[in-house]
Amino acid sequence: MMLLAISMHTATTLSLVFMWLPVCIGQCQGNKSAAEVKRNLEDSMKYCIAECLNLRNKITDKTCLFKTTTGKLKGCDVGVPDRKIKFKVICKFDDDYDISVLVREKGQPLCDILILPVAMFNKETNLMEMQPDRWDKWIPTFEIAKGLGIKLTVRIGAWNEWIMHPRDFTKVAKNEQVKTKFAQGVVNLVKIYDLDGITISWMWPRCPQGNCIEDVDRKTVASFVRALAVPLKEMGKVVIYHMTGVYIDTIMAAGDYFSDIVDIIDYFYFETNYQSGDWSAKTDFNFNLKQTKDVMKELTFKIKRSQEFKRKVLITVEPLAFNYELSDPNVTKLGAFFVKNTQMKKTLHMPEWCMRTKDPVYQLVKNAEKQNYAFKPHNLFIFDDQDSLTAKINFVMEFGAGVGMHSLVPDDMNGVCGCGRMPYLRHVVNILKMNCEPIPCF
Structure with a gap:
């Protein structure tokens, strides 16, 4: 000014x-x-x-x-984010690495909120408890993040036993006395460790892994989430609800509980990463933009308070690319069958796929409204360029609250691609928050 x-x-x-x-x-x-x-x-x-x-x-x-x-x-690197911008970037911080990669040259953080996996469910006490081995290594990150104004939330739940299994969620949610004790324990955890809130990751019935809960209904889900969220909201804390966003029948498995909790949830972390290879034997994509648009459109009709819900949605993106050995070298397109027990590397981090896209042996097929991919005989991988990533971000900006980075580790931390450090995350921030046009690079 x-x-x-x-x-x-x-x-x-x-x-x-x-x-x-x-x-x-x-x-x-x-x-x-x-x-x-x-x-x-x-x-x-x-x-x-x-x-x-x-x-x-x-x-x-x-x-x-x-x-x-x-x-x-x-060019966006020397700019300052527009403080009036409402959009947020939430980063799932599952691995141990230098938090300096999340900071711009002028000191602005690239993430607004971090989701930390530092607590674990104790089956004997029915409480979430901080794990000293995890917490101790996070203390330096915690202090830096706080100084930068990044909010820290503790993750409650996961696909497996690592934090809290879906079966344990069900057990707690269906017992009124245990639920009350559990919720108070979460409040105490947030207070003791000076956290900014929680991210609830209760994974859903009929999920493709087959290990998820089957016996919950709308009332049970809404009651449990409200028991966790209401006391934290009264303390001015952030409450995020992490949900799978791949299949409509999975999203709505317990009915329209969203309308019962939308008033006390700050953000719905809408996971749209499709884990092809684990769930099917056909090539697919991390984030099929068309499919995600179709899901959001259908949710508009199925959720009574859909407009309030959509305003709080953050759609996830990820710089991790799936890599396939094709069963038939002559069928080189999305949807082709691949070899499940391949010796070929199944996923590529950004430094790997960005270098492959420059290799003339690969033919590139770009479709920003669906998904980019590249192929040669026997091999196909998916990837994002700035156009396809921008299309995804622009989509959520039409109605939602921002973007979630499902994993930070696959980004280019060391600038191997020639676009500086963390170019994928930086591009997300540039499109969401900066009054600038990113210079094409990847």
Whole structure:
């Protein structure tokens, strides 16, 4: 924000007043000359062309990386997020690594909320208990995150015994006395460890793994979630509900409990990652945008309070790519059958798939509205470029609350792709929060 008055006493006198301008130091590297800027006075006044071109005593010969058609600066790394932006980025922080990769050059965090796997269900006490071995290694991360303004939530639940099995959720939820004790224990855990809230990950009936709960109904689910959430909301804490978003019958297995809890849930962390290879023998994709759009459309009709629900949805994305050995080398398209017991690596992190997309032996098929993939004989893998990732983000921005990063580890932590560190996550933040146009890179 600044008020800048410029006066130039030359044959072509130029007097401009620039008001409410964002900072753009470092953007003068590109393709817009001072003369061109003069011909676009409206754009010039709205954005920071004067500072960018250093227009004070004379028109310089510097050029500015600026797109007048959108009014956005090209390049996002030196910018500052728009504080008015409502969208959030929630990151599942399942692995131990340096939190510095989640911080921009100017100190802004890339994630607004972290989900931490630091507590575990004790079957004897029916309580969530902090695991010292996990917590001790998280203390430095905790302190840095707090200093950056990142909120920390403890994860309650998982697909298996690692945190809390779905069967244990059912046992607690169906016993009023145990439920009350469990909920109070979660409140105490949050207080003692100065956490900012919880993420409830109660995985659903009829899930493809076959190990999920089968005997819960709408009333049981809503009552249990409210028992956990209400006291935390009264304390001003964040409550996230982590849900699978792949199959409509799984989402709605217990009926429209969403309408019963939407008032006390801050965000619905909508997991759209399709784990092909574990659930079927056909190639599919991490995030089929068309399928996700269809699911959200159907939920609009099945959830009574769907508009409130959708405003709180965060759709997950992930830089992990599935990699397949094809059963028939002549069938090289999505939906083709693959070898389940292959010796080929089944998943690729971003440094691996971004390098493969540059290898001429692979043929690239790009479809931002569905899913990109690449193939050669016997091999197919899926991937995101900036266009396909932008399409996913733009979709949730039409109605929802932001994006969830289902896993941070597959991102390019060391800049191997040539796009800097964590380019996938940075692109998510740039599209959601920055008034800029990311420079194409991956």
